[in-house]
Amino acid sequence: MSKLSSKKIIKVINKAIALNPTEITFTQVSKNEVDGAWEEVVNEKTITVLIYLGSSETSNSVESKTEGTLYVNNKYKMVADKDADLEVNPKESIKFESNGEKFEIKAVYPQKVENTICGYICDLERIN
Template identity: 65%
Template sequence: MSRLSAQKVIRTINKAISVNPTEISFTQITLKEIDGAFEPRTDNITITVLIYLDDGSTQINVNSSNKGTSYVTNRYKMLADKDANLEVNPKESIKFKNDKEKFEIKAVYPQKVEGIICGYLCDLERVD
């Protein structure tokens, strides 16, 4: 049986992002330990990701009228490469704007193979 290698997963994630890349920018505030004390550090980060609709979402609103049917969902997923270094905690979330829509990263799931982080899968929510 063939084994899944970290390099194959990294190449696959990078190829998926290159098919439909989206560049996002956000400001992240983290606490860094300096001389035994925590000091806030502000970083402006720009990364290239893949944003897509969540297929498993059960929160779909269907709007029907004479002109047609509209399907609205606020659940999205995001795939980022291994260099994104994303971190979300309950106190500080990441919010960004893309194509006149605002998103918030709700959860980040690092994808690890052979002990190496190959990418990040994120839950997004569209906010108003």
């Protein structure tokens, strides 16, 4: 039986991103404790990711008219490589724009194999 290795997972994630890459730039503001006070640190990052349509079972709105039916879905997913170093918490969110659409990263799930972070899977929400 073959063993799941971190090198294989990293290779698969990089190959998936290479099939349909999207470059995003975002500014992440984090608060670090310095001498007993909070200091805001601003980091601007540019990473290459894969953005795809997520599960539509939770929030679908359907509008039917005589012209046709429109299905609206605000749930998207994103895959980032191991070097993205993404972190989201309630006080620090990440917002970015891609192809004219604005997104906010709602949750980040690091993919860890053999104590090595191989990549990140993120829940996105399209915002106005």
